[in-house]
């Protein structure tokens with residue numbers, strides 16, 4: 001069985017973060033492992049508290065995973081602090097990690113800040129260059145490019161700018177602010193730009209869509225799929241989870257990651 005590792009924060013409400021990642025990876029047919037960067041006290045209405053782990057403890061988790069069950073792919077999510085970012089970069093280089101998908105999580109759907117302002121430059125300088133793919137949403141792409149993104153042409157320009165400046169393939173997600181479900185992929189090796197169009201689903205419960213998409217992409221890369229195919233498969237999985245229509249909690253609720261357990265394991 002292929003394996004994947006998520007390096008991210010815990011979401012006590014189970015819809016985003018580590019919990020979403022483990023479910024998405026499992027339902028995409030790989031063995032899922034985790035290294036936790038922070039605990040959040042969180043539900044569908046917001047984040048009330050955050051406790052980062054120490055860089056030393058994060059490094060211990062990464063040593064434990066890499067020296068035993070080597071991950072075929074890695075997803076990186078919430079990492080709020082620059083010392084934690086540096087710790088991850090050091091370990092990924094030490095263990096020559098491959099198939100790295102980085103979701104530059106900055107603000108939760110509920111509006112809570114998940115990345116400290118002074119950590120953005122460290123993320124750009126130390127961690128993003130080690131990744132194979134980054135998956136910013138529109139506000140994150142605006143911060144990473146210093147440009148305003150108002151339409152699909154801007155999304156293409158921003159994707160190419162990030163790829164050239166940071167040396168990484170980029171998936172800019174249309175999400176809620178531009179078109180709801182059409183994302184643009186810029187591949188650094190081929191310089192191809194490809195629109196990955198999605199079905200727009202009427203569901204307000206989008207807590208964890210970004211976490212789920214990036215984890216499903218990592219799981220597909222672990223299974224040796226190409227980058228474009230991995231993104232397409234992950235979008236299809238996300239659509240299934242949204243389409244299931246789960247409605248839990250008082251805010252923007254989680255999706256049903258296990259909507260099609262039979263398909264995932266060909267039961």
Ligand SMILES: Nc1ncnc2c1ncn2[C@@H]1O[C@H](COP(=O)(O)OP(=O)(O)OP(=O)(O)O)[C@@H](O)[C@H]1O
Pocket residue numbers: 016107108109136137138173174175176180181182183198199200201202203206207208209210211213235238239242
């Ligand atoms: N209503 C929808 N129907 C179908 N797909 C959607 C919908 N809303 C968002 N998506 C898709 O979900 C994925 C995540 O996009 P989004 O821009 O919401 O990312 P995000 O803001 O990082 O997610 P998160 O909500 O986890 O912060 C993208 O592939 C996007 O196209």
Ligand SMILES: Cc1ncc(COP(=O)(O)O)c(N)n1
Pocket residue numbers: 008009010011016017018040042077078105107108109110114206207208209210211
């Ligand atoms: C621990 C953690 N990681 C990531 C997110 C972003 O997900 P969303 O934007 O859907 O709230 C989150 N809310 N919590």
